Amino acid sequence: MVEVNEKIAIEHGLKSDEYKKICDLLKRTPNITELGLFSAMWNEHCSYKSSRRHLKKLHTKGEQVIQGPGENAGVVDIEDDDAIVFKIESHNHPSFIEPYQGAATGVGGIMRDVFTMGARPIANLNSIHFGSPAHEKTRNLLRGVVKGIGGYGNCIGVPTIAGQTCFDESYNGNILVNAMTLGLVNKNKIFYSKAAGINKPVIYVGSKTGRDGIHGASMASAIFDDKIEEKKPTVQVGDPFTEKLLLEACLELMAGKSIISIQDMGAAGLTSSSIEMASKGDLGIEIDLTKVPCREENMTPYEIMLSESQERMLIVLEEGKENEAKKIFDKWNLDFAVIGKTTNSKNIELIYKNEKVAEIPIDFLAENAPMYDRKWIKAKLPKESTFSKDKFKSLKLSDCLKKILIDPNIADKEWIWNQYDHTVMGDTIQKPGGNAGVVRVHGTNKAVAAAVDSSAAYCHAHPLTGGKQVVCESWRNMISVGAKPIAITNCLNFGNPEKEKNMGEFVECVEGIAEASKYLNYPVVSGNVSFYNETKDKGIKPTPSIGGIGLLNDYKKMMTMELKNEGNYLLVVGKTGGHLDQSVFARNILSEFNGPPPEVNLFNEKQNGISILNLKNKNLIETCHDVSLGGILTSISKMSIKSGKGVKLFPLEGLVNKFEYFFGEDQGRYIIEIKPENLKNVENMLKKDSIHVDKLGLVEGDKITLENDLKISIDEIKEGYKKWLKEYMIS
Amino acid sequence: MKSSVIIFPGSNCDRDMDVALKKFGFENQMVWHNDAEIPKSDLIVLPGGFSYGDYLRCGSIAGKSKIIKSVIDFANSGGLVLGICNGFQILTETGLLPGILLQNKYLNFICKNVFVKIKNKENKYFKKIKKEILELHIAHNEGNYFCSMDELKSIEDNGQIAVTYCDFEGNDDEKNNPNGALKNIAGIFNKEKNILGMMPHPERMIDPFLSGEDGSLFFENLIESL
Numbered sequence: 039m040v041e042v043n044e045k046i047a048i049e050h051g052l053k054s055d056e057y058k059k060i061c062d063l064l065k066r067t068p069n070i071t072e073l074g075l076f077s078a079m080w081n082e083h084c085s086y087k088s089s090r091r092h093l094k095k096l097h098t099k100g101e102q103v104i105q106g107p108g109e110n111a112g113v114v115d116i117e118d119d120d121a122i123v124f125k126i127e128s129h130n131h132p133s134f135i136e137p138y139q140g141a142a143t144g145v146g147g148i149m150r151d152v153f154t155m156g157a158r159p160i161a162n163l164n165s166i167h168f169g170s171p172a173h174e175k176t177r178n179l180l181r182g183v184v185k186g187i188g189g190y191g192n193c194i195g196v197p198t199i200a201g202q203t204c205f206d207e208s209y210n211g212n213i214l215v216n217a218m219t220l221g222l223v224n225k226n227k228i229f230y231s232k233a234a235g236i237n238k239p240v241i242y243v244g245s246k247t248g249r250d251g252i253h254g255a256s257m258a259s260a261i262f263d264d265k266i267e268e269k270k271p272t273v274q275v276g277d278p279f280t281e282k283l284l285l286e287a288c289l290e291l292m293a294g295k296s297i298i299s300i301q302d303m304g305a306a307g308l309t310s311s312s313i314e315m316a317s318k319g320d321l322g323i324e325i326d327l328t329k330v331p332c333r334e335e336n337m338t339p340y341e342i343m344l345s346e347s348q349e350r351m352l353i354v355l356e357e358g359k360e361n362e363a364k365k366i367f368d369k370w371n372l373d374f375a376v377i378g379k380t381t382n383s384k385n386i387e388l389i390y391k392n393e394k395v396a397e398i399p400i401d402f403l404a405e406n407a408p409m410y411d412r413k414w415i416k417a418k419l420p421k422e423s424t425f426s427k428d429k430f431k432s433l434k435l436s437d438c439l440k441k442i443l444i445d446p447n448i449a450d451k452e453w454i455w456n457q458y459d460h461t462v463m464g465d466t467i468q469k470p471g472g473n474a475g476v477v478r479v480h481g482t483n484k485a486v487a488a489a490v491d492s493s494a495a496y497c498h499a500h501p502l503t504g505g506k507q508v509v510c511e512s513w514r515n516m517i518s519v520g521a522k523p524i525a526i527t528n529c530l531n532f533g534n535p536e537k538e539k540n541m542g543e544f545v546e547c548v549e550g551i552a553e554a555s556k557y558l559n560y561p562v563v564s565g566n567v568s569f570y571n572e573t574k575d576k577g578i579k580p581t582p583s584i585g586g587i588g589l590l591n592d593y594k595k596m597m598t599m600e601l602k603n604e605g606n607y608l609l610v611v612g613k614t615g616g617h618l619d620q621s622v623f624a625r626n627i628l629s630e631f632n633g634p635p636p637e638v639n640l641f642n643e644k645q646n647g648i649s650i651l652n653l654k655n656k657n658l659i660e661t662c663h664d665v666s667l668g669g670i671l672t673s674i675s676k677m678s679i680k681s682g683k684g685v686k687l688f689p690l691e692g693l694v695n696k697f698e699y700f701f702g703e704d705q706g707r708y709i710i711e712i713k714p715e716n717l718k719n720v721e722n723m724l725k726k727d728s729i730h731v732d733k734l735g736l737v738e739g740d741k742i743t744l745e746n747d748l749k750i751s752i753d754e755i756k757e758g759y760k761k762w763l764k765e766y767m768i769s
Numbered sequence: 770m771k772s773s774v775i776i777f778p779g780s781n782c783d784r785d786m787d788v789a790l791k792k793f794g795f796e797n798q799m800v801w802h803n804d805a806e807i808p809k810s811d812l813i814v815l816p817g818g819f820s821y822g823d824y825l826r827c828g829s830i831a832g833k834s835k836i837i838k839s840v841i842d843f844a845n846s847g848g849l850v851l852g853i854c855n856g857f858q859i860l861t862e863t864g865l866l867p868g869i870l871l872q873n874k875y876l877n878f879i880c881k882n883v884f885v886k887i888k889n890k891e892n893k894y895f896k897k898i899k900k901e902i903l904e905l906h907i908a909h910n911e912g913n914y915f916c917s918m919d920e921l922k923s924i925e926d927n928g929q930i931a932v933t934y935c936d937f938e939g940n941d942d943e944k945n946n947p948n949g950a951l952k953n954i955a956g957i958f959n960k961e962k963n964i965l966g967m968m969p970h971p972e973r974m975i976d977p978f979l980s981g982e983d984g985s986l987f988f989e990n991l992i993e994s995l
Contacts, residue, residue, distance in 0.1 A: 195781020279779050282778075456881050458880060461906055461973045462782060462817075464784075464785040
């Protein structure tokens with residue numbers, strides 16, 4: 039057996055003082071298996087040691103919340119007896135090393151988090167970020183990630199209904215793959231991970247344990263260097279077929295009454311699942327490792343405990359229910375083994391070939407894990423740029439528009455979502471490419487909307503504003519399909535927390551998210567943190583991804599963004615100030631990268647959103663789309679391209695700079711289509727609520743026109759918009 | 770009318786098919802792959818999905834499962850057997866239908882709406898459908914139909930081509946071929962036309978809020994023809 043010392047501890051990713059703390063707690067030197075347990079539980083990924091203190095600031099409560107952060111996933115009430123279980127999680131590090139398996143197992147892992155709680159997954163989403171399209175690795179990483187996401191989700195038979203794809207050179211060395219799943223559960227039949235009772239059998243089900251993924255969680259807690267290729271063996275390998283069987287078997291077992299608690303084996307495998315269950319129940323746990331079904335021969339206790347083989351679950355059963363449970367897993371051809379029991383020792387005890395190979399108080403591994411108050415610096419709000427009038431002189435609206443529509447962050451992503459099965463389960467009523475994905479709650483009149491958003495440029499320019507903005511954008515996506523926003527899950531992707539600037543970005547983004555979600559009553563119910571997205575000293579832009587969900591009580595009243603009828607009015611709800619700093623226009627057309635992000639006014643955001651829902655409930659809105667990246671003209675173009683219907687824009691009133699008006703990225707705005715006979719009524723209602731509204735134009739013909747300034751056919755803008763990604767991928 | 774949907778490990782369109790069959794009036798029952806016998810049925814459906822993970826080859830392991838003998842007996846006695854997507858792949862693996870489904874030409878999974886042209890209405894599956902062109906939905910990685918030239922000739926001579934990929938006007942040329950299938954074939958019959966395998970999913974197109982409604986025409990005809 040390897041002798042443990044400080045050097046070995048450091049190779050396990052522990053710091054010297056952490057190793058010292060372990061020895062002090064144990065009052066002895068740990069053996070190698072025990073050191074493995076500590077390194078797995080005390081790394082950033084599992085312990086949240088840098089983030090915990092700040093995550094407490096998040097707004098996590100609300101009458102809709104059944105379960106907030108701290109469980110496998112969050113749970114919210116969607117009326118009647120229905121609840122939605124949902125969560126987003128990162129799989130960044132493995133996806134960069136091995137894009138297909140990294141992304142696939144990311145999808146598999148998040149689905150397990152959801153069905154562990156008794157919910158049948160009903161929708162998948164993802165947020166993926168890649169380096170510059172010009173970077174040599176980007177194309178292959180994108181191809182691999184998309185294939186991995188599709189390969190797993192398609193096989194399981196859960197529709198992938200929405201997502202976002204971004205490109206920025208800050209991800210050249212660290213791509214982001216965030217996967218989100220929504221599941222549906224009866225709110226009286228939710229399963230939790232807290233173990234209860236002594237001498238209850240601990241059951242292992244699912245795939246066999248192999249040597250794959252050992253130290254995956256530690257790898258996800260480290261920065262990359264030149265030797266990342268060597269880390270390939272730490273990436274897990276996914277088997278969606280087994281996961282499908284595991285899903286069906288677990289749901290079948292859950293229909294009965296034999297489960298006390300259940301937990302999937304995710305990061306740090308058997309170690310974290312067993313310790314978490316015992317820790318939450320304030321119990322001890324004893325495991326006989328000889329009984330763990332292994333795929334390979336002669337696996338050591340250390341390997342068995344740290345393997346991250348996929349598609350495995352740990353269950354604490356009621357006594358005497360073993361045979362009943364085994365029958366179900368036999369039917370689905372899955373391994374089933376009683377590997378231990380709960381105890382009152384409050385220790386984790388590992389037995390291997392009749393010998394005790396580890397014994398550690400659970401507290402040491404869980405509650406006593408280090409927590410750091412890392413130093414951080416507050417970001418200053420950048421000074422506004424002043425754009426001289428000359429800069430606009432030579433520009434034409436049509437040229438700018440065409441260029442913006444083929445910006446990699448704006449261009450159509452159909453090449454991606456055509457590879458995801460988005461219609462299986464027969465309830466997808468809004469496909470990818472809209473404001474949000476929408477699935478019906480099977481067999482009811484209800485539907486659930488979901489979307490994922492991030493705004494790294496804004497967060498990079500000013501983290502506090504950026505954090506607020508992402509939450510608002512998510513809220514707007516819900517409103518735009520006519521859903522009442524319910525709750526969010528967040529995936530916090532950041533650089534190295536040991537650097538004050540990166541830590542500051544994290545702290546302030548979290549504070550921004552907290553403030554907006556509290557104001558909008560849009561609480562955070564689950565999520566994860568991914569630090570150390572850094573390669574050779576270069577970190578990513580701060581990228582919190584927000585996954586939001588909303589409820590439609592009557593799915594027939596869902597709104598879409600396709601323009602409907604010739605002669606209808608288009609209105610912009612919310613005030614346009616013409617904020618160009620940090621916009622796509624500033625970057626792409628003016629080559630200006632500085633300045634503050636658009637201001638977020640939470641009061642207006644809330645008022646505007648609620649007003650839109652009120653108008654929708656009175657059946658006064660034909661079409662709705664939120665105004666985001668690229669501003670009004672970009673949004674209008676997307677609405678036109680989707681429907682094949684043109685727009686006649688009205689001349690701007692007063693001395694407004696048309697570029698600022700049409701490409702500014704001011705927040706809190708929506709474009710709505712209104713029948714002429716409803717115009718007065720709508721304007722009056724909005725005026726009564728003191729909401730700013732502009733008459734933007736009419737649905738007309740097959741071109742987008744503005745007096746003498748703009749005349750462009752839909753076919754002309756559609757071509758570039760639709761083609762960019764397809765051509766990029768084959769070039 | 771009684772129908773049976775077979776569930777293999779890895780099937781994932783079994784529920785969708787159950788919902789569709791019931792919506793159009795079938796008394797449907799779900800049958801587990803490990804059962805030896807199929808309850809009395811007027812129609813057997815092999816649903817879409819990834820039976821046995823599609824490991825080895827799509828549909829090949831399902832094609833050897835315990836229930837398949839009963840499906841073959843039922844088909845040989847003239848019973849109606851419908852295979853959608855993975856179900857089509859299984860039918861070719863059992864030999865009930867000729868040919869095989871290869872990986873899509875551009876090597877990507879494809880999920881989108883397509884148009885198909887009905888090539889033969891002298892059968893229970895399409896008899897009373899008033900349209901010639903249907904808008905259906907595909908979602909597959911291996912839908913590239915292939916068979917030998919001799920087989921193709923025999924398929925054509927016997928009117929076994931059921932539906933072909935086309936555009937909204939019915940042009941079933943190479944331009945409107947999403948996956949590289951021989952002759953744009955999206956679905957075929959056996960000689961007797963009691964067995965139909967097709968890649969498109971009619972069960973995903975059964976109400977106006979989904980991708981479309983032409984799937985309803987398919988099921989309405991099916992229950993009427995039986």
